[in-house]
Amino acid sequence: MSPATNALSPALVSHLPTGLLIGGQWGPAEDGRTFEVADPATEEVLFDVSDASPADGLRALEAAHAAAPAWRAVAPRERSELLRAVFATLTARADDISALITAECGKPLAEARAEVVYGAEFLRWYAEQAVRTDGLVRTAPGGANRQLVSRRPVGPALLITPWNFPIAMATRKIGPALAAGCTVVIKPAHLTPLTTSLVAEIIRGHLEDRGLPTGVVNVVPTSSAGEVTTPLLADPRLRKLSFTGSTGVGRTLLKGAADQVLRTSMELGGNAPFLVFADADLDAAVEGALVAKLRNTGQSCVAANRFLVHDAVARDFGQRLARAFSELRVGPGSEEGVQVGPLIEAKAVDKVDELVAVASDEGAQVLTGGDRPRSPGHFYSPTVLTGVDAGSRVVTEEIFGPVAPIVAFADDDEGIALANDTEYGLAAYAYTRDLARAVRVGEEVDAGMIGINRGLVSDASAPFGGMKQSGLGREGGEAGLEEYLETVYVAL
Numbered sequence: 001m002s003p004a005t006n007a008l009s010p011a012l013v014s015h016l017p018t019g020l021l022i023g024g025q026w027g028p029a030e031d032g033r034t035f036e037v038a039d040p041a042t043e044e045v046l047f048d049v050s051d052a053s054p055a056d057g058l059r060a061l062e063a064a065h066a067a068a069p070a071w072r073a074v075a076p077r078e079r080s081e082l083l084r085a086v087f088a089t090l091t092a093r094a095d096d097i098s099a100l101i102t103a104e105c106g107k108p109l110a111e112a113r114a115e116v117v118y119g120a121e122f123l124r125w126y127a128e129q130a131v132r133t134d135g136l137v138r139t140a141p142g143g144a145n146r147q148l149v150s151r152r153p154v155g156p157a158l159l160i161t162p163w164n165f166p167i168a169m170a171t172r173k174i175g176p177a178l179a180a181g182c183t184v185v186i187k188p189a190h191l192t193p194l195t196t197s198l199v200a201e202i203i204r205g206h207l208e209d210r211g212l213p214t215g216v217v218n219v220v221p222t223s224s225a226g227e228v229t230t231p232l233l234a235d236p237r238l239r240k241l242s243f244t245g246s247t248g249v250g251r252t253l254l255k256g257a258a259d260q261v262l263r264t265s266m267e268l269g270g271n272a273p274f275l276v277f278a279d280a281d282l283d284a285a286v287e288g289a290l291v292a293k294l295r296n297t298g299q300s301c302v303a304a305n306r307f308l309v310h311d312a313v314a315r316d317f318g319q320r321l322a323r324a325f326s327e328l329r330v331g332p333g334s335e336e337g338v339q340v341g342p343l344i345e346a347k348a349v350d351k352v353d354e355l356v357a358v359a360s361d362e363g364a365q366v367l368t369g370g371d372r373p374r375s376p377g378h379f380y381s382p383t384v385l386t387g388v389d390a391g392s393r394v395v396t397e398e399i400f401g402p403v404a405p406i407v408a409f410a411d412d413d414e415g416i417a418l419a420n421d422t423e424y425g426l427a428a429y430a431y432t433r434d435l436a437r438a439v440r441v442g443e444e445v446d447a448g449m450i451g452i453n454r455g456l457v458s459d460a461s462a463p464f465g466g467m468k469q470s471g472l473g474r475e476g477g478e479a480g481l482e483e484y485l486e487t488v489y490v491a492l
Contacts, residue, residue: 005046007103007334012096017197019050020221023063024204024214030056035223037194040106040342041332041377049193052220057185057228058235060218064156064183065237067215072153072181074212076131079179083127085206090120090167090199097167097198099334104192105166106342106378107296108333119167119199121460122476126175129481133180146492151485153181154263155239158232160225160253161196162244163189163344164299170196172464172475173242174203178216180484182240185218187229191344193221226252233257240484243267244301247424247469265473265483267301267465269398270426273419274304274455275441277412278312280431281453286320288455289404292429294328294382295456297341298402299348301470302427302449302457306395307406308418314408318386321404322367325382330373342378343401349378352401355394356383359405364388369402390418398424412437420446426466429455448474 005013019026033051038044052060090097098112107115136149159173170186177184188196200219207214222228232238233256240263243253247269257264274292276285292304309317333341343349349372356370369383380401388395388405395405409415419428428447432438438452448466451457458464458476465474473483 005103008099009096012100016047016100016194017201018047018194020052020056020060021197021200021204021217021219022056022060023066023218024208026201029053030059035190037104037191039103040344041334043376043378046103047194049221051224052222052228053224054227054231057187057220057222057232060185060220061156061158061232061235061237063215063218064185067213068153068156068183070213071183071216074181076133078210078212079181080127080130082206082210082212083123083130083175083178086203087120087123087127089202089206090116090123093202097195100195100198101166102333102341104194105163105296106333106344108338108341111296112333115165115168118458118460119165119171122168122171122175125460125476126179126481129176129478130179133481133485140491148490148492150488150490152488154484154486155182156237157182157184157240157242157484158229158238159184159186160229160241160243160245161186161188163191164296166192166195167199169244170199172460172480174199174217176475176480177240177242177484180481182484183216185220185232187225188219188221190221190223190225197221229253230256233262234259236260239263241265242475242483250471263483265475266471267475268426268469268471269424270301270303270466270470271305271396271398271422271424272302272427272429272447273445274307275415275419275428275430275432276307276309276313276317277415277430277432277434277437278310279433280313281433282313282317282320284453285317285431286324288429288431288451288453289321290324290455292451292455293404294340294402297343299344299400303400304404304429304455305399306418307404308409308415309406310415311408311410314386314406318367318384318406321406322384325384325404326368328382330379330381332377340382340402343380344378346378348400349380352380352399352403355397355399356385356403359385359388359392359394362389362392364392364394364405390421396422412440416441416444420444423469424466425468426470427451427457
């Protein structure tokens, strides 16, 4: 612990788990190693966290495998009530959890509070879905037999979560897995493992109170993700992999999952277009752009990455967006009134700064921002670029920072073509008053999620996921539960 923990309540600091959770018990890594978790706004160390080894990972899988038969036998109603109870606890402890998110992730407290609400909602949603697993009994068309179709849990699952939404990305995987009757091993991001561990402890406590197997949820934070996950993927006891992160890492994990033919879900990188057509309500478009671009300081896979704006309104939209960006308060997320927090680490700032510099060298104009406004901390000013070439790296690469490059287009065909000119297909946004145009965007833009006249698409009850290099499968909604169920057909 350090002075950086002063923003956290003493009760949270004294009871926050920083070890490995294996078989219902918190403990150190096998070799005693730890790694530091720092506050990106101050660069001060928050806690030392146990650093799992490959052997620790296998112990966690053994615990999940051992608990699987008992958990699978738990009645759906009982699994439902457990998830609902955890939802209630997360909601009651929202202040502590949001403060922890801000401390380790950097996002402003208002955003952290919104993430707690969003993350808890996955547990309420899957509490409701746990008792609604579909099945089928019918006479075969030939009349000779009956068809019985049932669903069963796929088995122990490895859940690999990213750093940018440490509660929501965990609950979005844990909720459907537990609802379906699967046990889990969670490998949180080493930059933000604390929130996930706190959620796991809350679940462990509820399992214990109800006399249920506590090995259902296991947590192995590590600074050596590849070393820990590789033997897990090769172990036949593991039957499911769910990963949220970069496309590059996702490809590597898919290769590792191939030998055991693991059931896989992949929510990977994005390069979301934000289309502003000539008839758009520009005030609404700017408001939506602030949400779509600057949520978590732009560090989101569904963040608007490319602003594609019709020639007729490109100048006006750019000036309005720059004015709105310039009025935002940048600083540590724990400070009241801060709207834009730090990036997660120094190399993230370096990458954003490089992309802006390259675009400027290519002729783009910086309307606002383009600098590092304060130190210490990993800060970058909200930045608007105009006159950006469609082939610039700031357009073709995922920025993961508070930079909005504006590319002009001449007509609908060009705008949609530019939107689809990427290997990614996760999210897209469009602003227009024309219903026919909105329908066309929904039909022709290659993205798994499309927001029309809104800058936020995430909802626990809706399917979240993409196409092309943005991933496989869906999380959230009814589809999220399907990812953890096998279909069994019996001919009677």
